[in-house]
Amino acid sequence: MTGAAALEPGNESLTLIEKLVGFDTTSHKPNLELIEFVRDYLSDLSVDSVLVEDETRNKANLFATAGPEGEAGILLSGHTDVVTVKGQDWHSDPFRVTRREDRLHGRGTADMKSFIAVILALLPEFLKRGLKTPLHLALSYDEEIGCVGVRRLLDHHISGLEVKPMACIVGEPTEMKVVTSHKGKRSWRCHARGHECHSALAPSGVNAVEVAAELVTHLRRTSRRFQDEGPFDPAFDPPHTTVHTGTIAGGTVLNIVPRDCTFDYEIRHLPGEDAGAIQAELEAFAGDCLLPTMHAVDQEAGFRFEETSDFPGLNTPTDAAVTEIAKTLSGANATSKASFGTEAGLFSRAGIPAVVCGPGSIQQAHRPNEFITLEQVSLCEAFMRRLADRICQP
Ligand SMILES: [Zn+2]
Numbered sequence: 001m002t003g004a005a006a007l008e009p010g011n012e013s014l015t016l017i018e019k020l021v022g023f024d025t026t027s028h029k030p031n032l033e034l035i036e037f038v039r040d041y042l043s044d045l046s047v048d049s050v051l052v053e054d055e056t057r058n059k060a061n062l063f064a065t066a067g068p069e070g071e072a073g074i075l076l077s078g079h080t081d082v083v084t085v086k087g088q089d090w091h092s093d094p095f096r097v098t099r100r101e102d103r104l105h106g107r108g109t110a111d112m113k114s115f116i117a118v119i120l121a122l123l124p125e126f127l128k129r130g131l132k133t134p135l136h137l138a139l140s141y142d143e144e145i146g147c148v149g150v151r152r153l154l155d156h157h158i159s160g161l162e163v164k165p166m167a168c169i170v171g172e173p174t175e176m177k178v179v180t181s182h183k184g185k186r187s188w189r190c191h192a193r194g195h196e197c198h199s200a201l202a203p204s205g206v207n208a209v210e211v212a213a214e215l216v217t218h219l220r221r222t223s224r225r226f227q228d229e230g231p232f233d234p235a236f237d238p239p240h241t242t243v244h245t246g247t248i249a250g251g252t253v254l255n256i257v258p259r260d261c262t263f264d265y266e267i268r269h270l271p272g273e274d275a276g277a278i279q280a281e282l283e284a285f286a287g288d289c290l291l292p293t294m295h296a297v298d299q300e301a302g303f304r305f306e307e308t309s310d311f312p313g314l315n316t317p318t319d320a321a322v323t324e325i326a327k328t329l330s331g332a333n334a335t336s337k338a339s340f341g342t343e344a345g346l347f348s349r350a351g352i353p354a355v356v357c358g359p360g361s362i363q364q365a366h367r368p369n370e371f372i373t374l375e376q377v378s379l380c381e382a383f384m385r386r387l388a389d390r391i392c393q394p
Pocket of ligand 1: 079111112173
């Protein structure tokens with residue numbers, strides 16, 4: 001467990017949590033008001049921000065650096081969006097922090113505005129002491145709908161930095177435990193194209209539904225193989241890579257051999273596994289076992305695969321510098337693995353070693369009456385103060 005901390009967090013943190021939760025930044029909605037608030041807050045502390053907007057200019061990522069320029073530094077990262085409250089039974093206004101005993105209720109209190117609030121609240125302390133190592137802040141939009149913003153932030157800004165941050169801590173709710181590993185996920189849509197004809201003449205057509213079903217069955221076999229043979233990592237639940245088909249649609253009426261069929265599938269893989277190899281296996285099966293007979297009827301028949309999402313897994317070594325740093329700051333003596341995905345995998349893939357460590361519980365994330373305990377906020381403050389001890393002037 002993490003070390004002892006005062007139960008009552010500072011007023012600055014509490015005020016900023018209230019402020020940030022007050023912006024309705026449900027994914028899909030603009031987040032500019034929140035981003036502009038943070039930019040102005042930083043500007044008042046003489047810290048400049050770079051905004052990386054989306055195409056609509058209704059949303060933006062923010063990147064800011066405090067302390068000396070041209071050095072690697074530590075990056076703290078969080079997303080500004082929250083999941084919808086629609087259809088959930090809230091006992092109070094989700095966009096107004098409501099304190100009940102030692103809990104702060106509100107959308108985003110756990111996932112993950114409290115982390116951002118605590119950083120902002122304690123930043124003046126860092127600046128007053130004087131940073132000898134840079135402290136970077138990265139805030140993204142639309143994490144909850146596919147890590148959309150952070151990809152743009154990485155591509156349009158961070159990848160161009162002369163010196164990249166040497167370590168990234170993503171403050172998703174882990175109850176301040178240090179998470180070094182999570183599964184990755186990739187998904188595809190397959191379009192099967194057959195050859196239409198009257199069903200009485202079925203052998204002279206190519207049945208798109210049936211060839212699609214053969215691929216789905218192949219995926220099912222692959223899934224079974226992972227379940228039976230592994231590889232296994234008991235830190236994950238389930239402890240192996242999973243493959244699953246989620247939707248399928250094809251055909252028009254019963255007496256026509258269907259020309260088109262589309263299905264969606266995903267691979268949630270152990271961080272060390274290569275989802276691309278599983279996809280290549282599927283495409284090889286399609287090419288070797290199905291295409292020749294399809295082409296014998298119609299050269300236009302075939303399959304088209306469209307990748308619909310790509311979230312790299314996270315697999316940061318337990319002895320990596322970033323892990324050591326996060327362990328020291330959180331007071332944790334162990335690391336763990338998470339069942340949920342985060343932006344950390346994308347930072348890691350971009351060459352910035354990353355771990356996940358933030359206040360609040362993932363059990364609360366996305367739920368009605370989401371909350372964070374005051375103790376978690378205090379622990380995050382303690383984390384930040386240890387970071388100040390490490391990267392500020394003595
Ligand atoms: Zn989150």
